[in-house]
Amino acid sequence: MEKENDEVILLDYWPSMYGMRLRVALAEKEVKYEFKEEVVGGVKSPLLLKMNPIHKKIPVLIHNGKPICESLIAVEYIDEVWKDKSPLLPSDPYQRAQARFWADYIDKKLYAPGRKTWDAKGEEKEEGKKELIKSLKVLELEALGDRPYFGGESFGFVDIAFIGFYSWFYTFETFGNFSMEAECPKLVAWGTRCLQKESVSKSLPDPYKIYEIILTYRKHFGLE
Amino acid sequence: MQDLSLEIQFERVALDFSIQGRNKKRILFINFVIYKDLRVEQNLQTNCISLFYRFSTGRMGEVKVIGSSGSVFCTRVEWALKLKGVAYEYIQENLLNKSELLINSNPVHKKVPVLLHDDKPIVESLVILEYIDETWKGYSLLPQDPHERATARFWAKFVDETCVIGSWQAMQAEGEAKARAIESVQELFAFIEKQIQGKKFFGGEQIGYLDLVMGWKCHWLSAMEEVGQMKLLDQEKFPSLHQWAENFKQNPIIHEIMPPQENLVNYFQGGLNYLRSLATNKG
Numbered sequence: 001m002e003k004e005n006d007e008v009i010l011l012d013y014w015p016s017m018y019g020m021r022l023r024v025a026l027a028e029k030e031v032k033y034e035f036k037e038e039v040v041g042g043v044k045s046p047l048l049l050k051m052n053p054i055h056k057k058i059p060v061l062i063h064n065g066k067p068i069c070e071s072l073i074a075v076e077y078i079d080e081v082w083k084d085k086s087p088l089l090p091s092d093p094y095q096r097a098q099a100r101f102w103a104d105y106i107d108k109k110l111y112a113p114g115r116k117t118w119d120a121k122g123e124e125k126e127e128g129k130k131e132l133i134k135s136l137k138v139l140e141l142e143a144l145g146d147r148p149y150f151g152g153e154s155f156g157f158v159d160i161a162f163i164g165f166y167s168w169f170y171t172f173e174t175f176g177n178f179s180m181e182a183e184c185p186k187l188v189a190w191g192t193r194c195l196q197k198e199s200v201s202k203s204l205p206d207p208y209k210i211y212e213i214i215l216t217y218r219k220h221f222g223l224e
Numbered sequence: 225m226q227d228l229s230l231e232i233q234f235e236r237v238a239l240d241f242s243i244q245g246r247n248k249k250r251i252l253f254i255n256f257v258i259y260k261d262l263r264v265e266q267n268l269q270t271n272c273i274s275l276f277y278r279f280s281t282g283r284m285g286e287v288k289v290i291g292s293s294g295s296v297f298c299t300r301v302e303w304a305l306k307l308k309g310v311a312y313e314y315i316q317e318n319l320l321n322k323s324e325l326l327i328n329s330n331p332v333h334k335k336v337p338v339l340l341h342d343d344k345p346i347v348e349s350l351v352i353l354e355y356i357d358e359t360w361k362g363y364s365l366l367p368q369d370p371h372e373r374a375t376a377r378f379w380a381k382f383v384d385e386t387c388v389i390g391s392w393q394a395m396q397a398e399g400e401a402k403a404r405a406i407e408s409v410q411e412l413f414a415f416i417e418k419q420i421q422g423k424k425f426f427g428g429e430q431i432g433y434l435d436l437v438m439g440w441k442c443h444w445l446s447a448m449e450e451v452g453q454m455k456l457l458d459q460e461k462f463p464s465l466h467q468w469a470e471n472f473k474q475n476p477i478i479h480e481i482m483p484p485q486e487n488l489v490n491y492f493q494g495g496l497n498y499l500r501s502l503a504t505n506k507g
Contacts, residue, residue, distance in 0.1 A: 054382065054415060068374045070381060080370040093358040097346045104348055105332065138332065 008033035009062040011048055013040045015210045017111075017164025018071040019059040020203055024160050025075045027199035029082040072103050075160055088157045102143045102150065103161040109135040110165060117176035118214050121223065129176040133183050140184045148193060155197060159190075163200060166191035170207040171214050287312035288340040290326055292319050293483055294491035296388060296440040297349040298337040303436050304353050306477045308360040350380055353433055365433040376426070379419060380437040387412050391445060395452030396496060402454065409456050417462045424471055435472060441465070442473050447488035451496055 010026070010033050012019035026033050038048050038058045051060045051067035060067050061074040063081070068074045079088040089096050113135065116128020143150055143158060150158035169180045169191070181188050194200045218224045287305065289312050291298030305312050317326055317336050329338045329345035339346045339355065346355045357365040366373050390412060394405035416438070420426060426434035445457055459466040472478055 063371070066371055068371070068378075070378055073374050073377045073381070076377070077370050077374040080373065093355050094341070094344055094346070096358065097351050097355040100351045100354065101346075101348055104351065142332065 005064075006031075007062075007064050009036055010034070011036050011038050011045075011051065011058050011060040011062065013038050013058050014205050015167075015213055016040065016058060017168055020164035020167065021071045021075055021160050022059050022061055022078070023203035024163055024199050025078045025088060027203055028086045028088065028155075028160075029078060030085060031078070031082055072107065072161060075157065079157070088160060090151070090156065099151070099157045102139070102158045105135075105139065105143075106158070106161045106165070109138075114165070114168065114172055117172045118218065119223070125176070129178060132172065132176070133178065136184050136187060140187050144186055144190060146186075149190070155194065155200075159194060163191070163194055163204065166194070167204045167207050168210055171211045174211060175214070175218075285342045286340075288315055289313070290315045290317050290323075290329065290336055290338040290340065292317050292336045294488055295336055296444050299481055299483065300349055300436040300439055301337045301339060301352050301356070302481045303439065303478060304356045304365060306481065307363050307365070307431065308356060309362065310356070310360050350377075350384065350437070353436065357433065365427075365436070367427070367432065376432070376434045379416070379426070379434055382412075383416070383437055383440075387416070388440060391448050391456060394454060394456065395448045395492065396499060402452075406454055406456060410458070410461065413457065413462055413465060417465045420468045421464045423468075425468065431472065431475060431478070435468075438468075439472060439478065442469050443482055443485045443488050447485055447492050450485075450489050451492040 008026070008031055010019070010022055012022065012035060014037065023035075036045075036047070038045055040058065044056055048058065048060065049056060051062055052058075052069045055069065057069075059071055059074065060069050061077065062068075063077075068077045075088065089099055110132065113128040113131035116125055117132060120128055139162070147153070149155050150162065166187075169188070173180045195204070215224070287310055289298070289301055289305070291301070291314060293316065302312075302314070315325070317323060319336070322334055326336065326338065327334055329340060330347045333347065335347070337347070337349055337352060339352045341355075341359070346352050353365060366376060387409065390405065390409040394402060394409050397405045425431050426438060441457060449456055457466060457469070473482065
């Protein structure tokens with residue numbers, strides 16, 4: 001239920017796969033919010049340091065002045081506060097546990113190896129690539145299967161948890177030198193399907209722009 | 225099995241019933257929440273709801289916990305079930321020789337704890353705690369307010385991802401590295417000290433989700449301190465946290481399942497010896 005005086009601010013950085021989760025969740029709920037850009041690697045704003053003093057990281061959701069940190073926690077918060085529209089988590093406790101399990105898996109198993117594909121060299125990079133592909137295949141087989149979405153027939157919590165990574169596929173496969181389509185065709189098809197939704201298409205950046213920014217980063221750090 | 229069918233036009237419904245005059249029960253529906261074996265159908269046009277409740281012989285489902293004594297993450301699950309008054313069977317797992325039951329129940333991570341509810345597995349201790357809270361009503365583990373819930377979840381994640389690992393690392397380290405590790409952990413504890421100031425428990429007046437997650441700060445942390453010959457939870461630096469630990473340990477349910485400190489000392493000492501032997505063999 002939209003309350004007239006709700007003030008919603010999202011501290012975020014456009015290529016952040018974690019920030020994308022919140023953008024999509026807020027869009028699904030049709031919540032109006034102000035996007036405040038924080039450049040990761042740049043000087044942290046006083047607002048960020050005040051709202052997330054522990055980790056000093058984006059994304060941070062600020063609702064009527066109160067911060068909610070950690071992207072999956074913030075997505076659950078959004079689901080609980082704006083509960084009258086587009087439920088993100090299923091209502092059955094067992095299904096909810098499955099959804100939380102896979103979201104936790106995505107958080108633990110993908111970021112670090114994914115990063116190695118573009119931030120590391122030699123053997124470390126190769127190991128990262130292998131680990132990433134292995135974890136993605138588990139996700140594809142066990143969490144998605146033959147269903148249209150991770151949430152089953154409808155887009156839900158796990159889809160939101162993973163959708164940000166989809167926009168990084170091009171970066172991973174280009175620098176990692178492999179084909180996402182060849183390794184995980186169902187995940188690629190899933191991503192294309194999700195992009196049909198307005199909440200997703202207006203929240204995700206152009207994958208090529210992410211690739212470009214990483215290319216600049218790599219040149220700066222002598223990885224090219 | 226009997227089915228009771230009822231059509232009511234209210235937002236808040238209390239259904240009182242009994243079977244042959246015995247086992248009087250009341251079920252309260254607020255905003256059409258589905259409660260256990262109940263099916264609720266809402267006709268959005270007429271605002272009519274139909275309630276279908278299946279009477280069974282009263283079993284709440286069969287509950288088992290696969291765990292390993294000494295595990296910080298397993299005991300919190302048992303605490304949660306006990307607080308909710310849920311009966312369960314505990315299955316001790318040998319982590320050096322994992323059982324087929326564990327591997328089948330948790331094929332992705334092959335870790336404990338695992339909660340089996342009518343043979344359906346739920347894994348990852350924080351996920352299990354939320355499942356327990358949602359499945360069995362009565363005693364509330366998480367707060368009701370969404371911001372308070374988000375805050376509790378944030379600190380639970382913080383504790384599990386930084387404090388437990390940090391303390392373990394401080395236990396293992398030696399010399400200057402140890403001093404630095406201790407300092408790091410105490411910086412983390414300073415954040416937590418602020419959270420508990422002025423409160424009896426993290427959950428307020430009663431033990432809640434975050435208290436169960438923090439529970440490792442009792443015997444487990446003391447055991448790590450003993451094995452690592454260090455002091456992390458300094459009473460002078462963290463008086464509120466220290467007091468919280470005393471209050472927490474005194475709760476009879478918590479006390480009943482808390483593993484004795486000597487067992488944990490042996491557990492951690494064994495682990496440390498093993499890691500050191502690996503290091504010696506490598507170098």
